[in-house]
Amino acid sequence: MKGLVLGVDPGSLNTGFGVIRAEADRLTHLAHGRIAVSSRLPLELRLCQIYDGLRELIREHQPQTLALEDIFLANNVKSAFALGQVRGVVLLAAAQASLPVHLYAPLVVKKAVVGYGGASKAQVKLMVEQLLGLKVNNNHAADALAVGVCHLFHSRTLSFYS
Amino acid sequence: MKGLVLGVDPGSLNTGFGVIRAEADRLTHLAHGRIAVSSRLPLELRLCQIYDGLRELIREHQPQTLALEDIFLANNVKSAFALGQVRGVVLLAAAQASLPVHLYAPLVVKKAVVGYGGASKAQVKLMVEQLLGLKVNNNHAADALAVGVCHLFHSRTLSFYS
Numbered sequence: 379m380k381g382l383v384l385g386v387d388p389g390s391l392n393t394g395f396g397v398i399r400a401e402a403d404r405l406t407h408l409a410h411g412r413i414a415v416s417s418r419l420p421l422e423l424r425l426c427q428i429y430d431g432l433r434e435l436i437r438e439h440q441p442q443t444l445a446l447e448d449i450f451l452a453n454n455v456k457s458a459f460a461l462g463q464v465r466g467v468v469l470l471a472a473a474q475a476s477l478p479v480h481l482y483a484p485l486v487v488k489k490a491v492v493g494y495g496g497a498s499k500a501q502v503k504l505m506v507e508q509l510l511g512l513k514v515n516n517n518h519a520a521d522a523l524a525v526g527v528c529h530l531f532h533s534r535t536l537s538f539y540s
Numbered sequence: 541m542k543g544l545v546l547g548v549d550p551g552s553l554n555t556g557f558g559v560i561r562a563e564a565d566r567l568t569h570l571a572h573g574r575i576a577v578s579s580r581l582p583l584e585l586r587l588c589q590i591y592d593g594l595r596e597l598i599r600e601h602q603p604q605t606l607a608l609e610d611i612f613l614a615n616n617v618k619s620a621f622a623l624g625q626v627r628g629v630v631l632l633a634a635a636q637a638s639l640p641v642h643l644y645a646p647l648v649v650k651k652a653v654v655g656y657g658g659a660s661k662a663q664v665k666l667m668v669e670q671l672l673g674l675k676v677n678n679n680h681a682a683d684a685l686a687v688g689v690c691h692l693f694h695s696r697t698l699s700f701y702s
Contacts, residue, residue, distance in 0.1 A: 422632065460624065466626060466627065466632075467632050469587050470584065473584035473585055
């Protein structure tokens with residue numbers, strides 16, 4: 379298991395992030411948090427702040443990969459559209475930094491982190507905290523760390539065959 | 541009626557654009573076309589090309605405003621999500637260039653251009669061609685020009701009261 383991943387959980391108001399390094403059998407947490415934007419700002423300025431925040435994280439931590447959840451279970455067309463806008467900006471920041479993007483279905487993330495695809499959000503958070511040896515106060519950051527952990531576990535699995 | 545607008549019709553594979561100048565009672569077409577991206581490219585690279593294309597258009601034409609259709613009548617959550625990603629990148633490019641973004645509902649665009657909210661796409665295209673004195677071979681570009689024309693007509697209306 380090897381690599382440095384930036385996990386991101388895009389959201390219209392809170393975009394969670396988590397930076398994790400994997401070496402041998404060890405996961406090291408480097409940073410996590412959320413890029414919070416005000417709902418009172420025009421949408422385009424919110425997107426700007428999210429983009430700038432991600433660029434800054436990429437510059438600071440120089441990750442090798444950006445990991446995201448693949449399918450967003452939007453309640454409706456409007457929220458899918460809103461979330462798509464944020465995800466577009468996240469993908470752009472990754473591409474501009476030549477970061478490969480890896481997408482994982484929510485079920486795959488849960489399975490990788492908890493070992494069970496039907497795990498609850500609380501179980502995922504608890505397991506992320508145990509794996510990384512820290513307390514995460516924010517759900518967006520926990521989701522971002524979870525997809526990062528998932529990516530590192532999958533890279534490990536893949537490397538068995540390489 | 542006064543101003544220089546960049547109308548944009550975002551799309552996953554074809555993003556239409558139209559640049560129109562208004563002076564006194566005259567509309568002048570400066571450019572139109574589409575930013576076409578290959579479906580074989582990874583999504584993040586497609587977003588990069590759309591973003592770069594828009595930045596180039598903004599640099600070249602120095603518009604004062606970016607105009608977009610407000611509500612996307614997505615068939616489903618998946619297409620809303622895909623389109624949202626492109627729109628996020630369009631809005632980012634506008635915000636980074638300090639371009640105000642104006643959104644118009646499809647019905648408002650049709651009403652402004654054709655005079656009738658229930659107009660067909662073909663009618664909108666025909667009217668755009670007549671107003672600007674040109675032939676538009678591409679539907680995405682026609683839609684982008686239409687929202688640009690709509691914006692200029694609305695600025696005119698507003699200026700009566702200012």
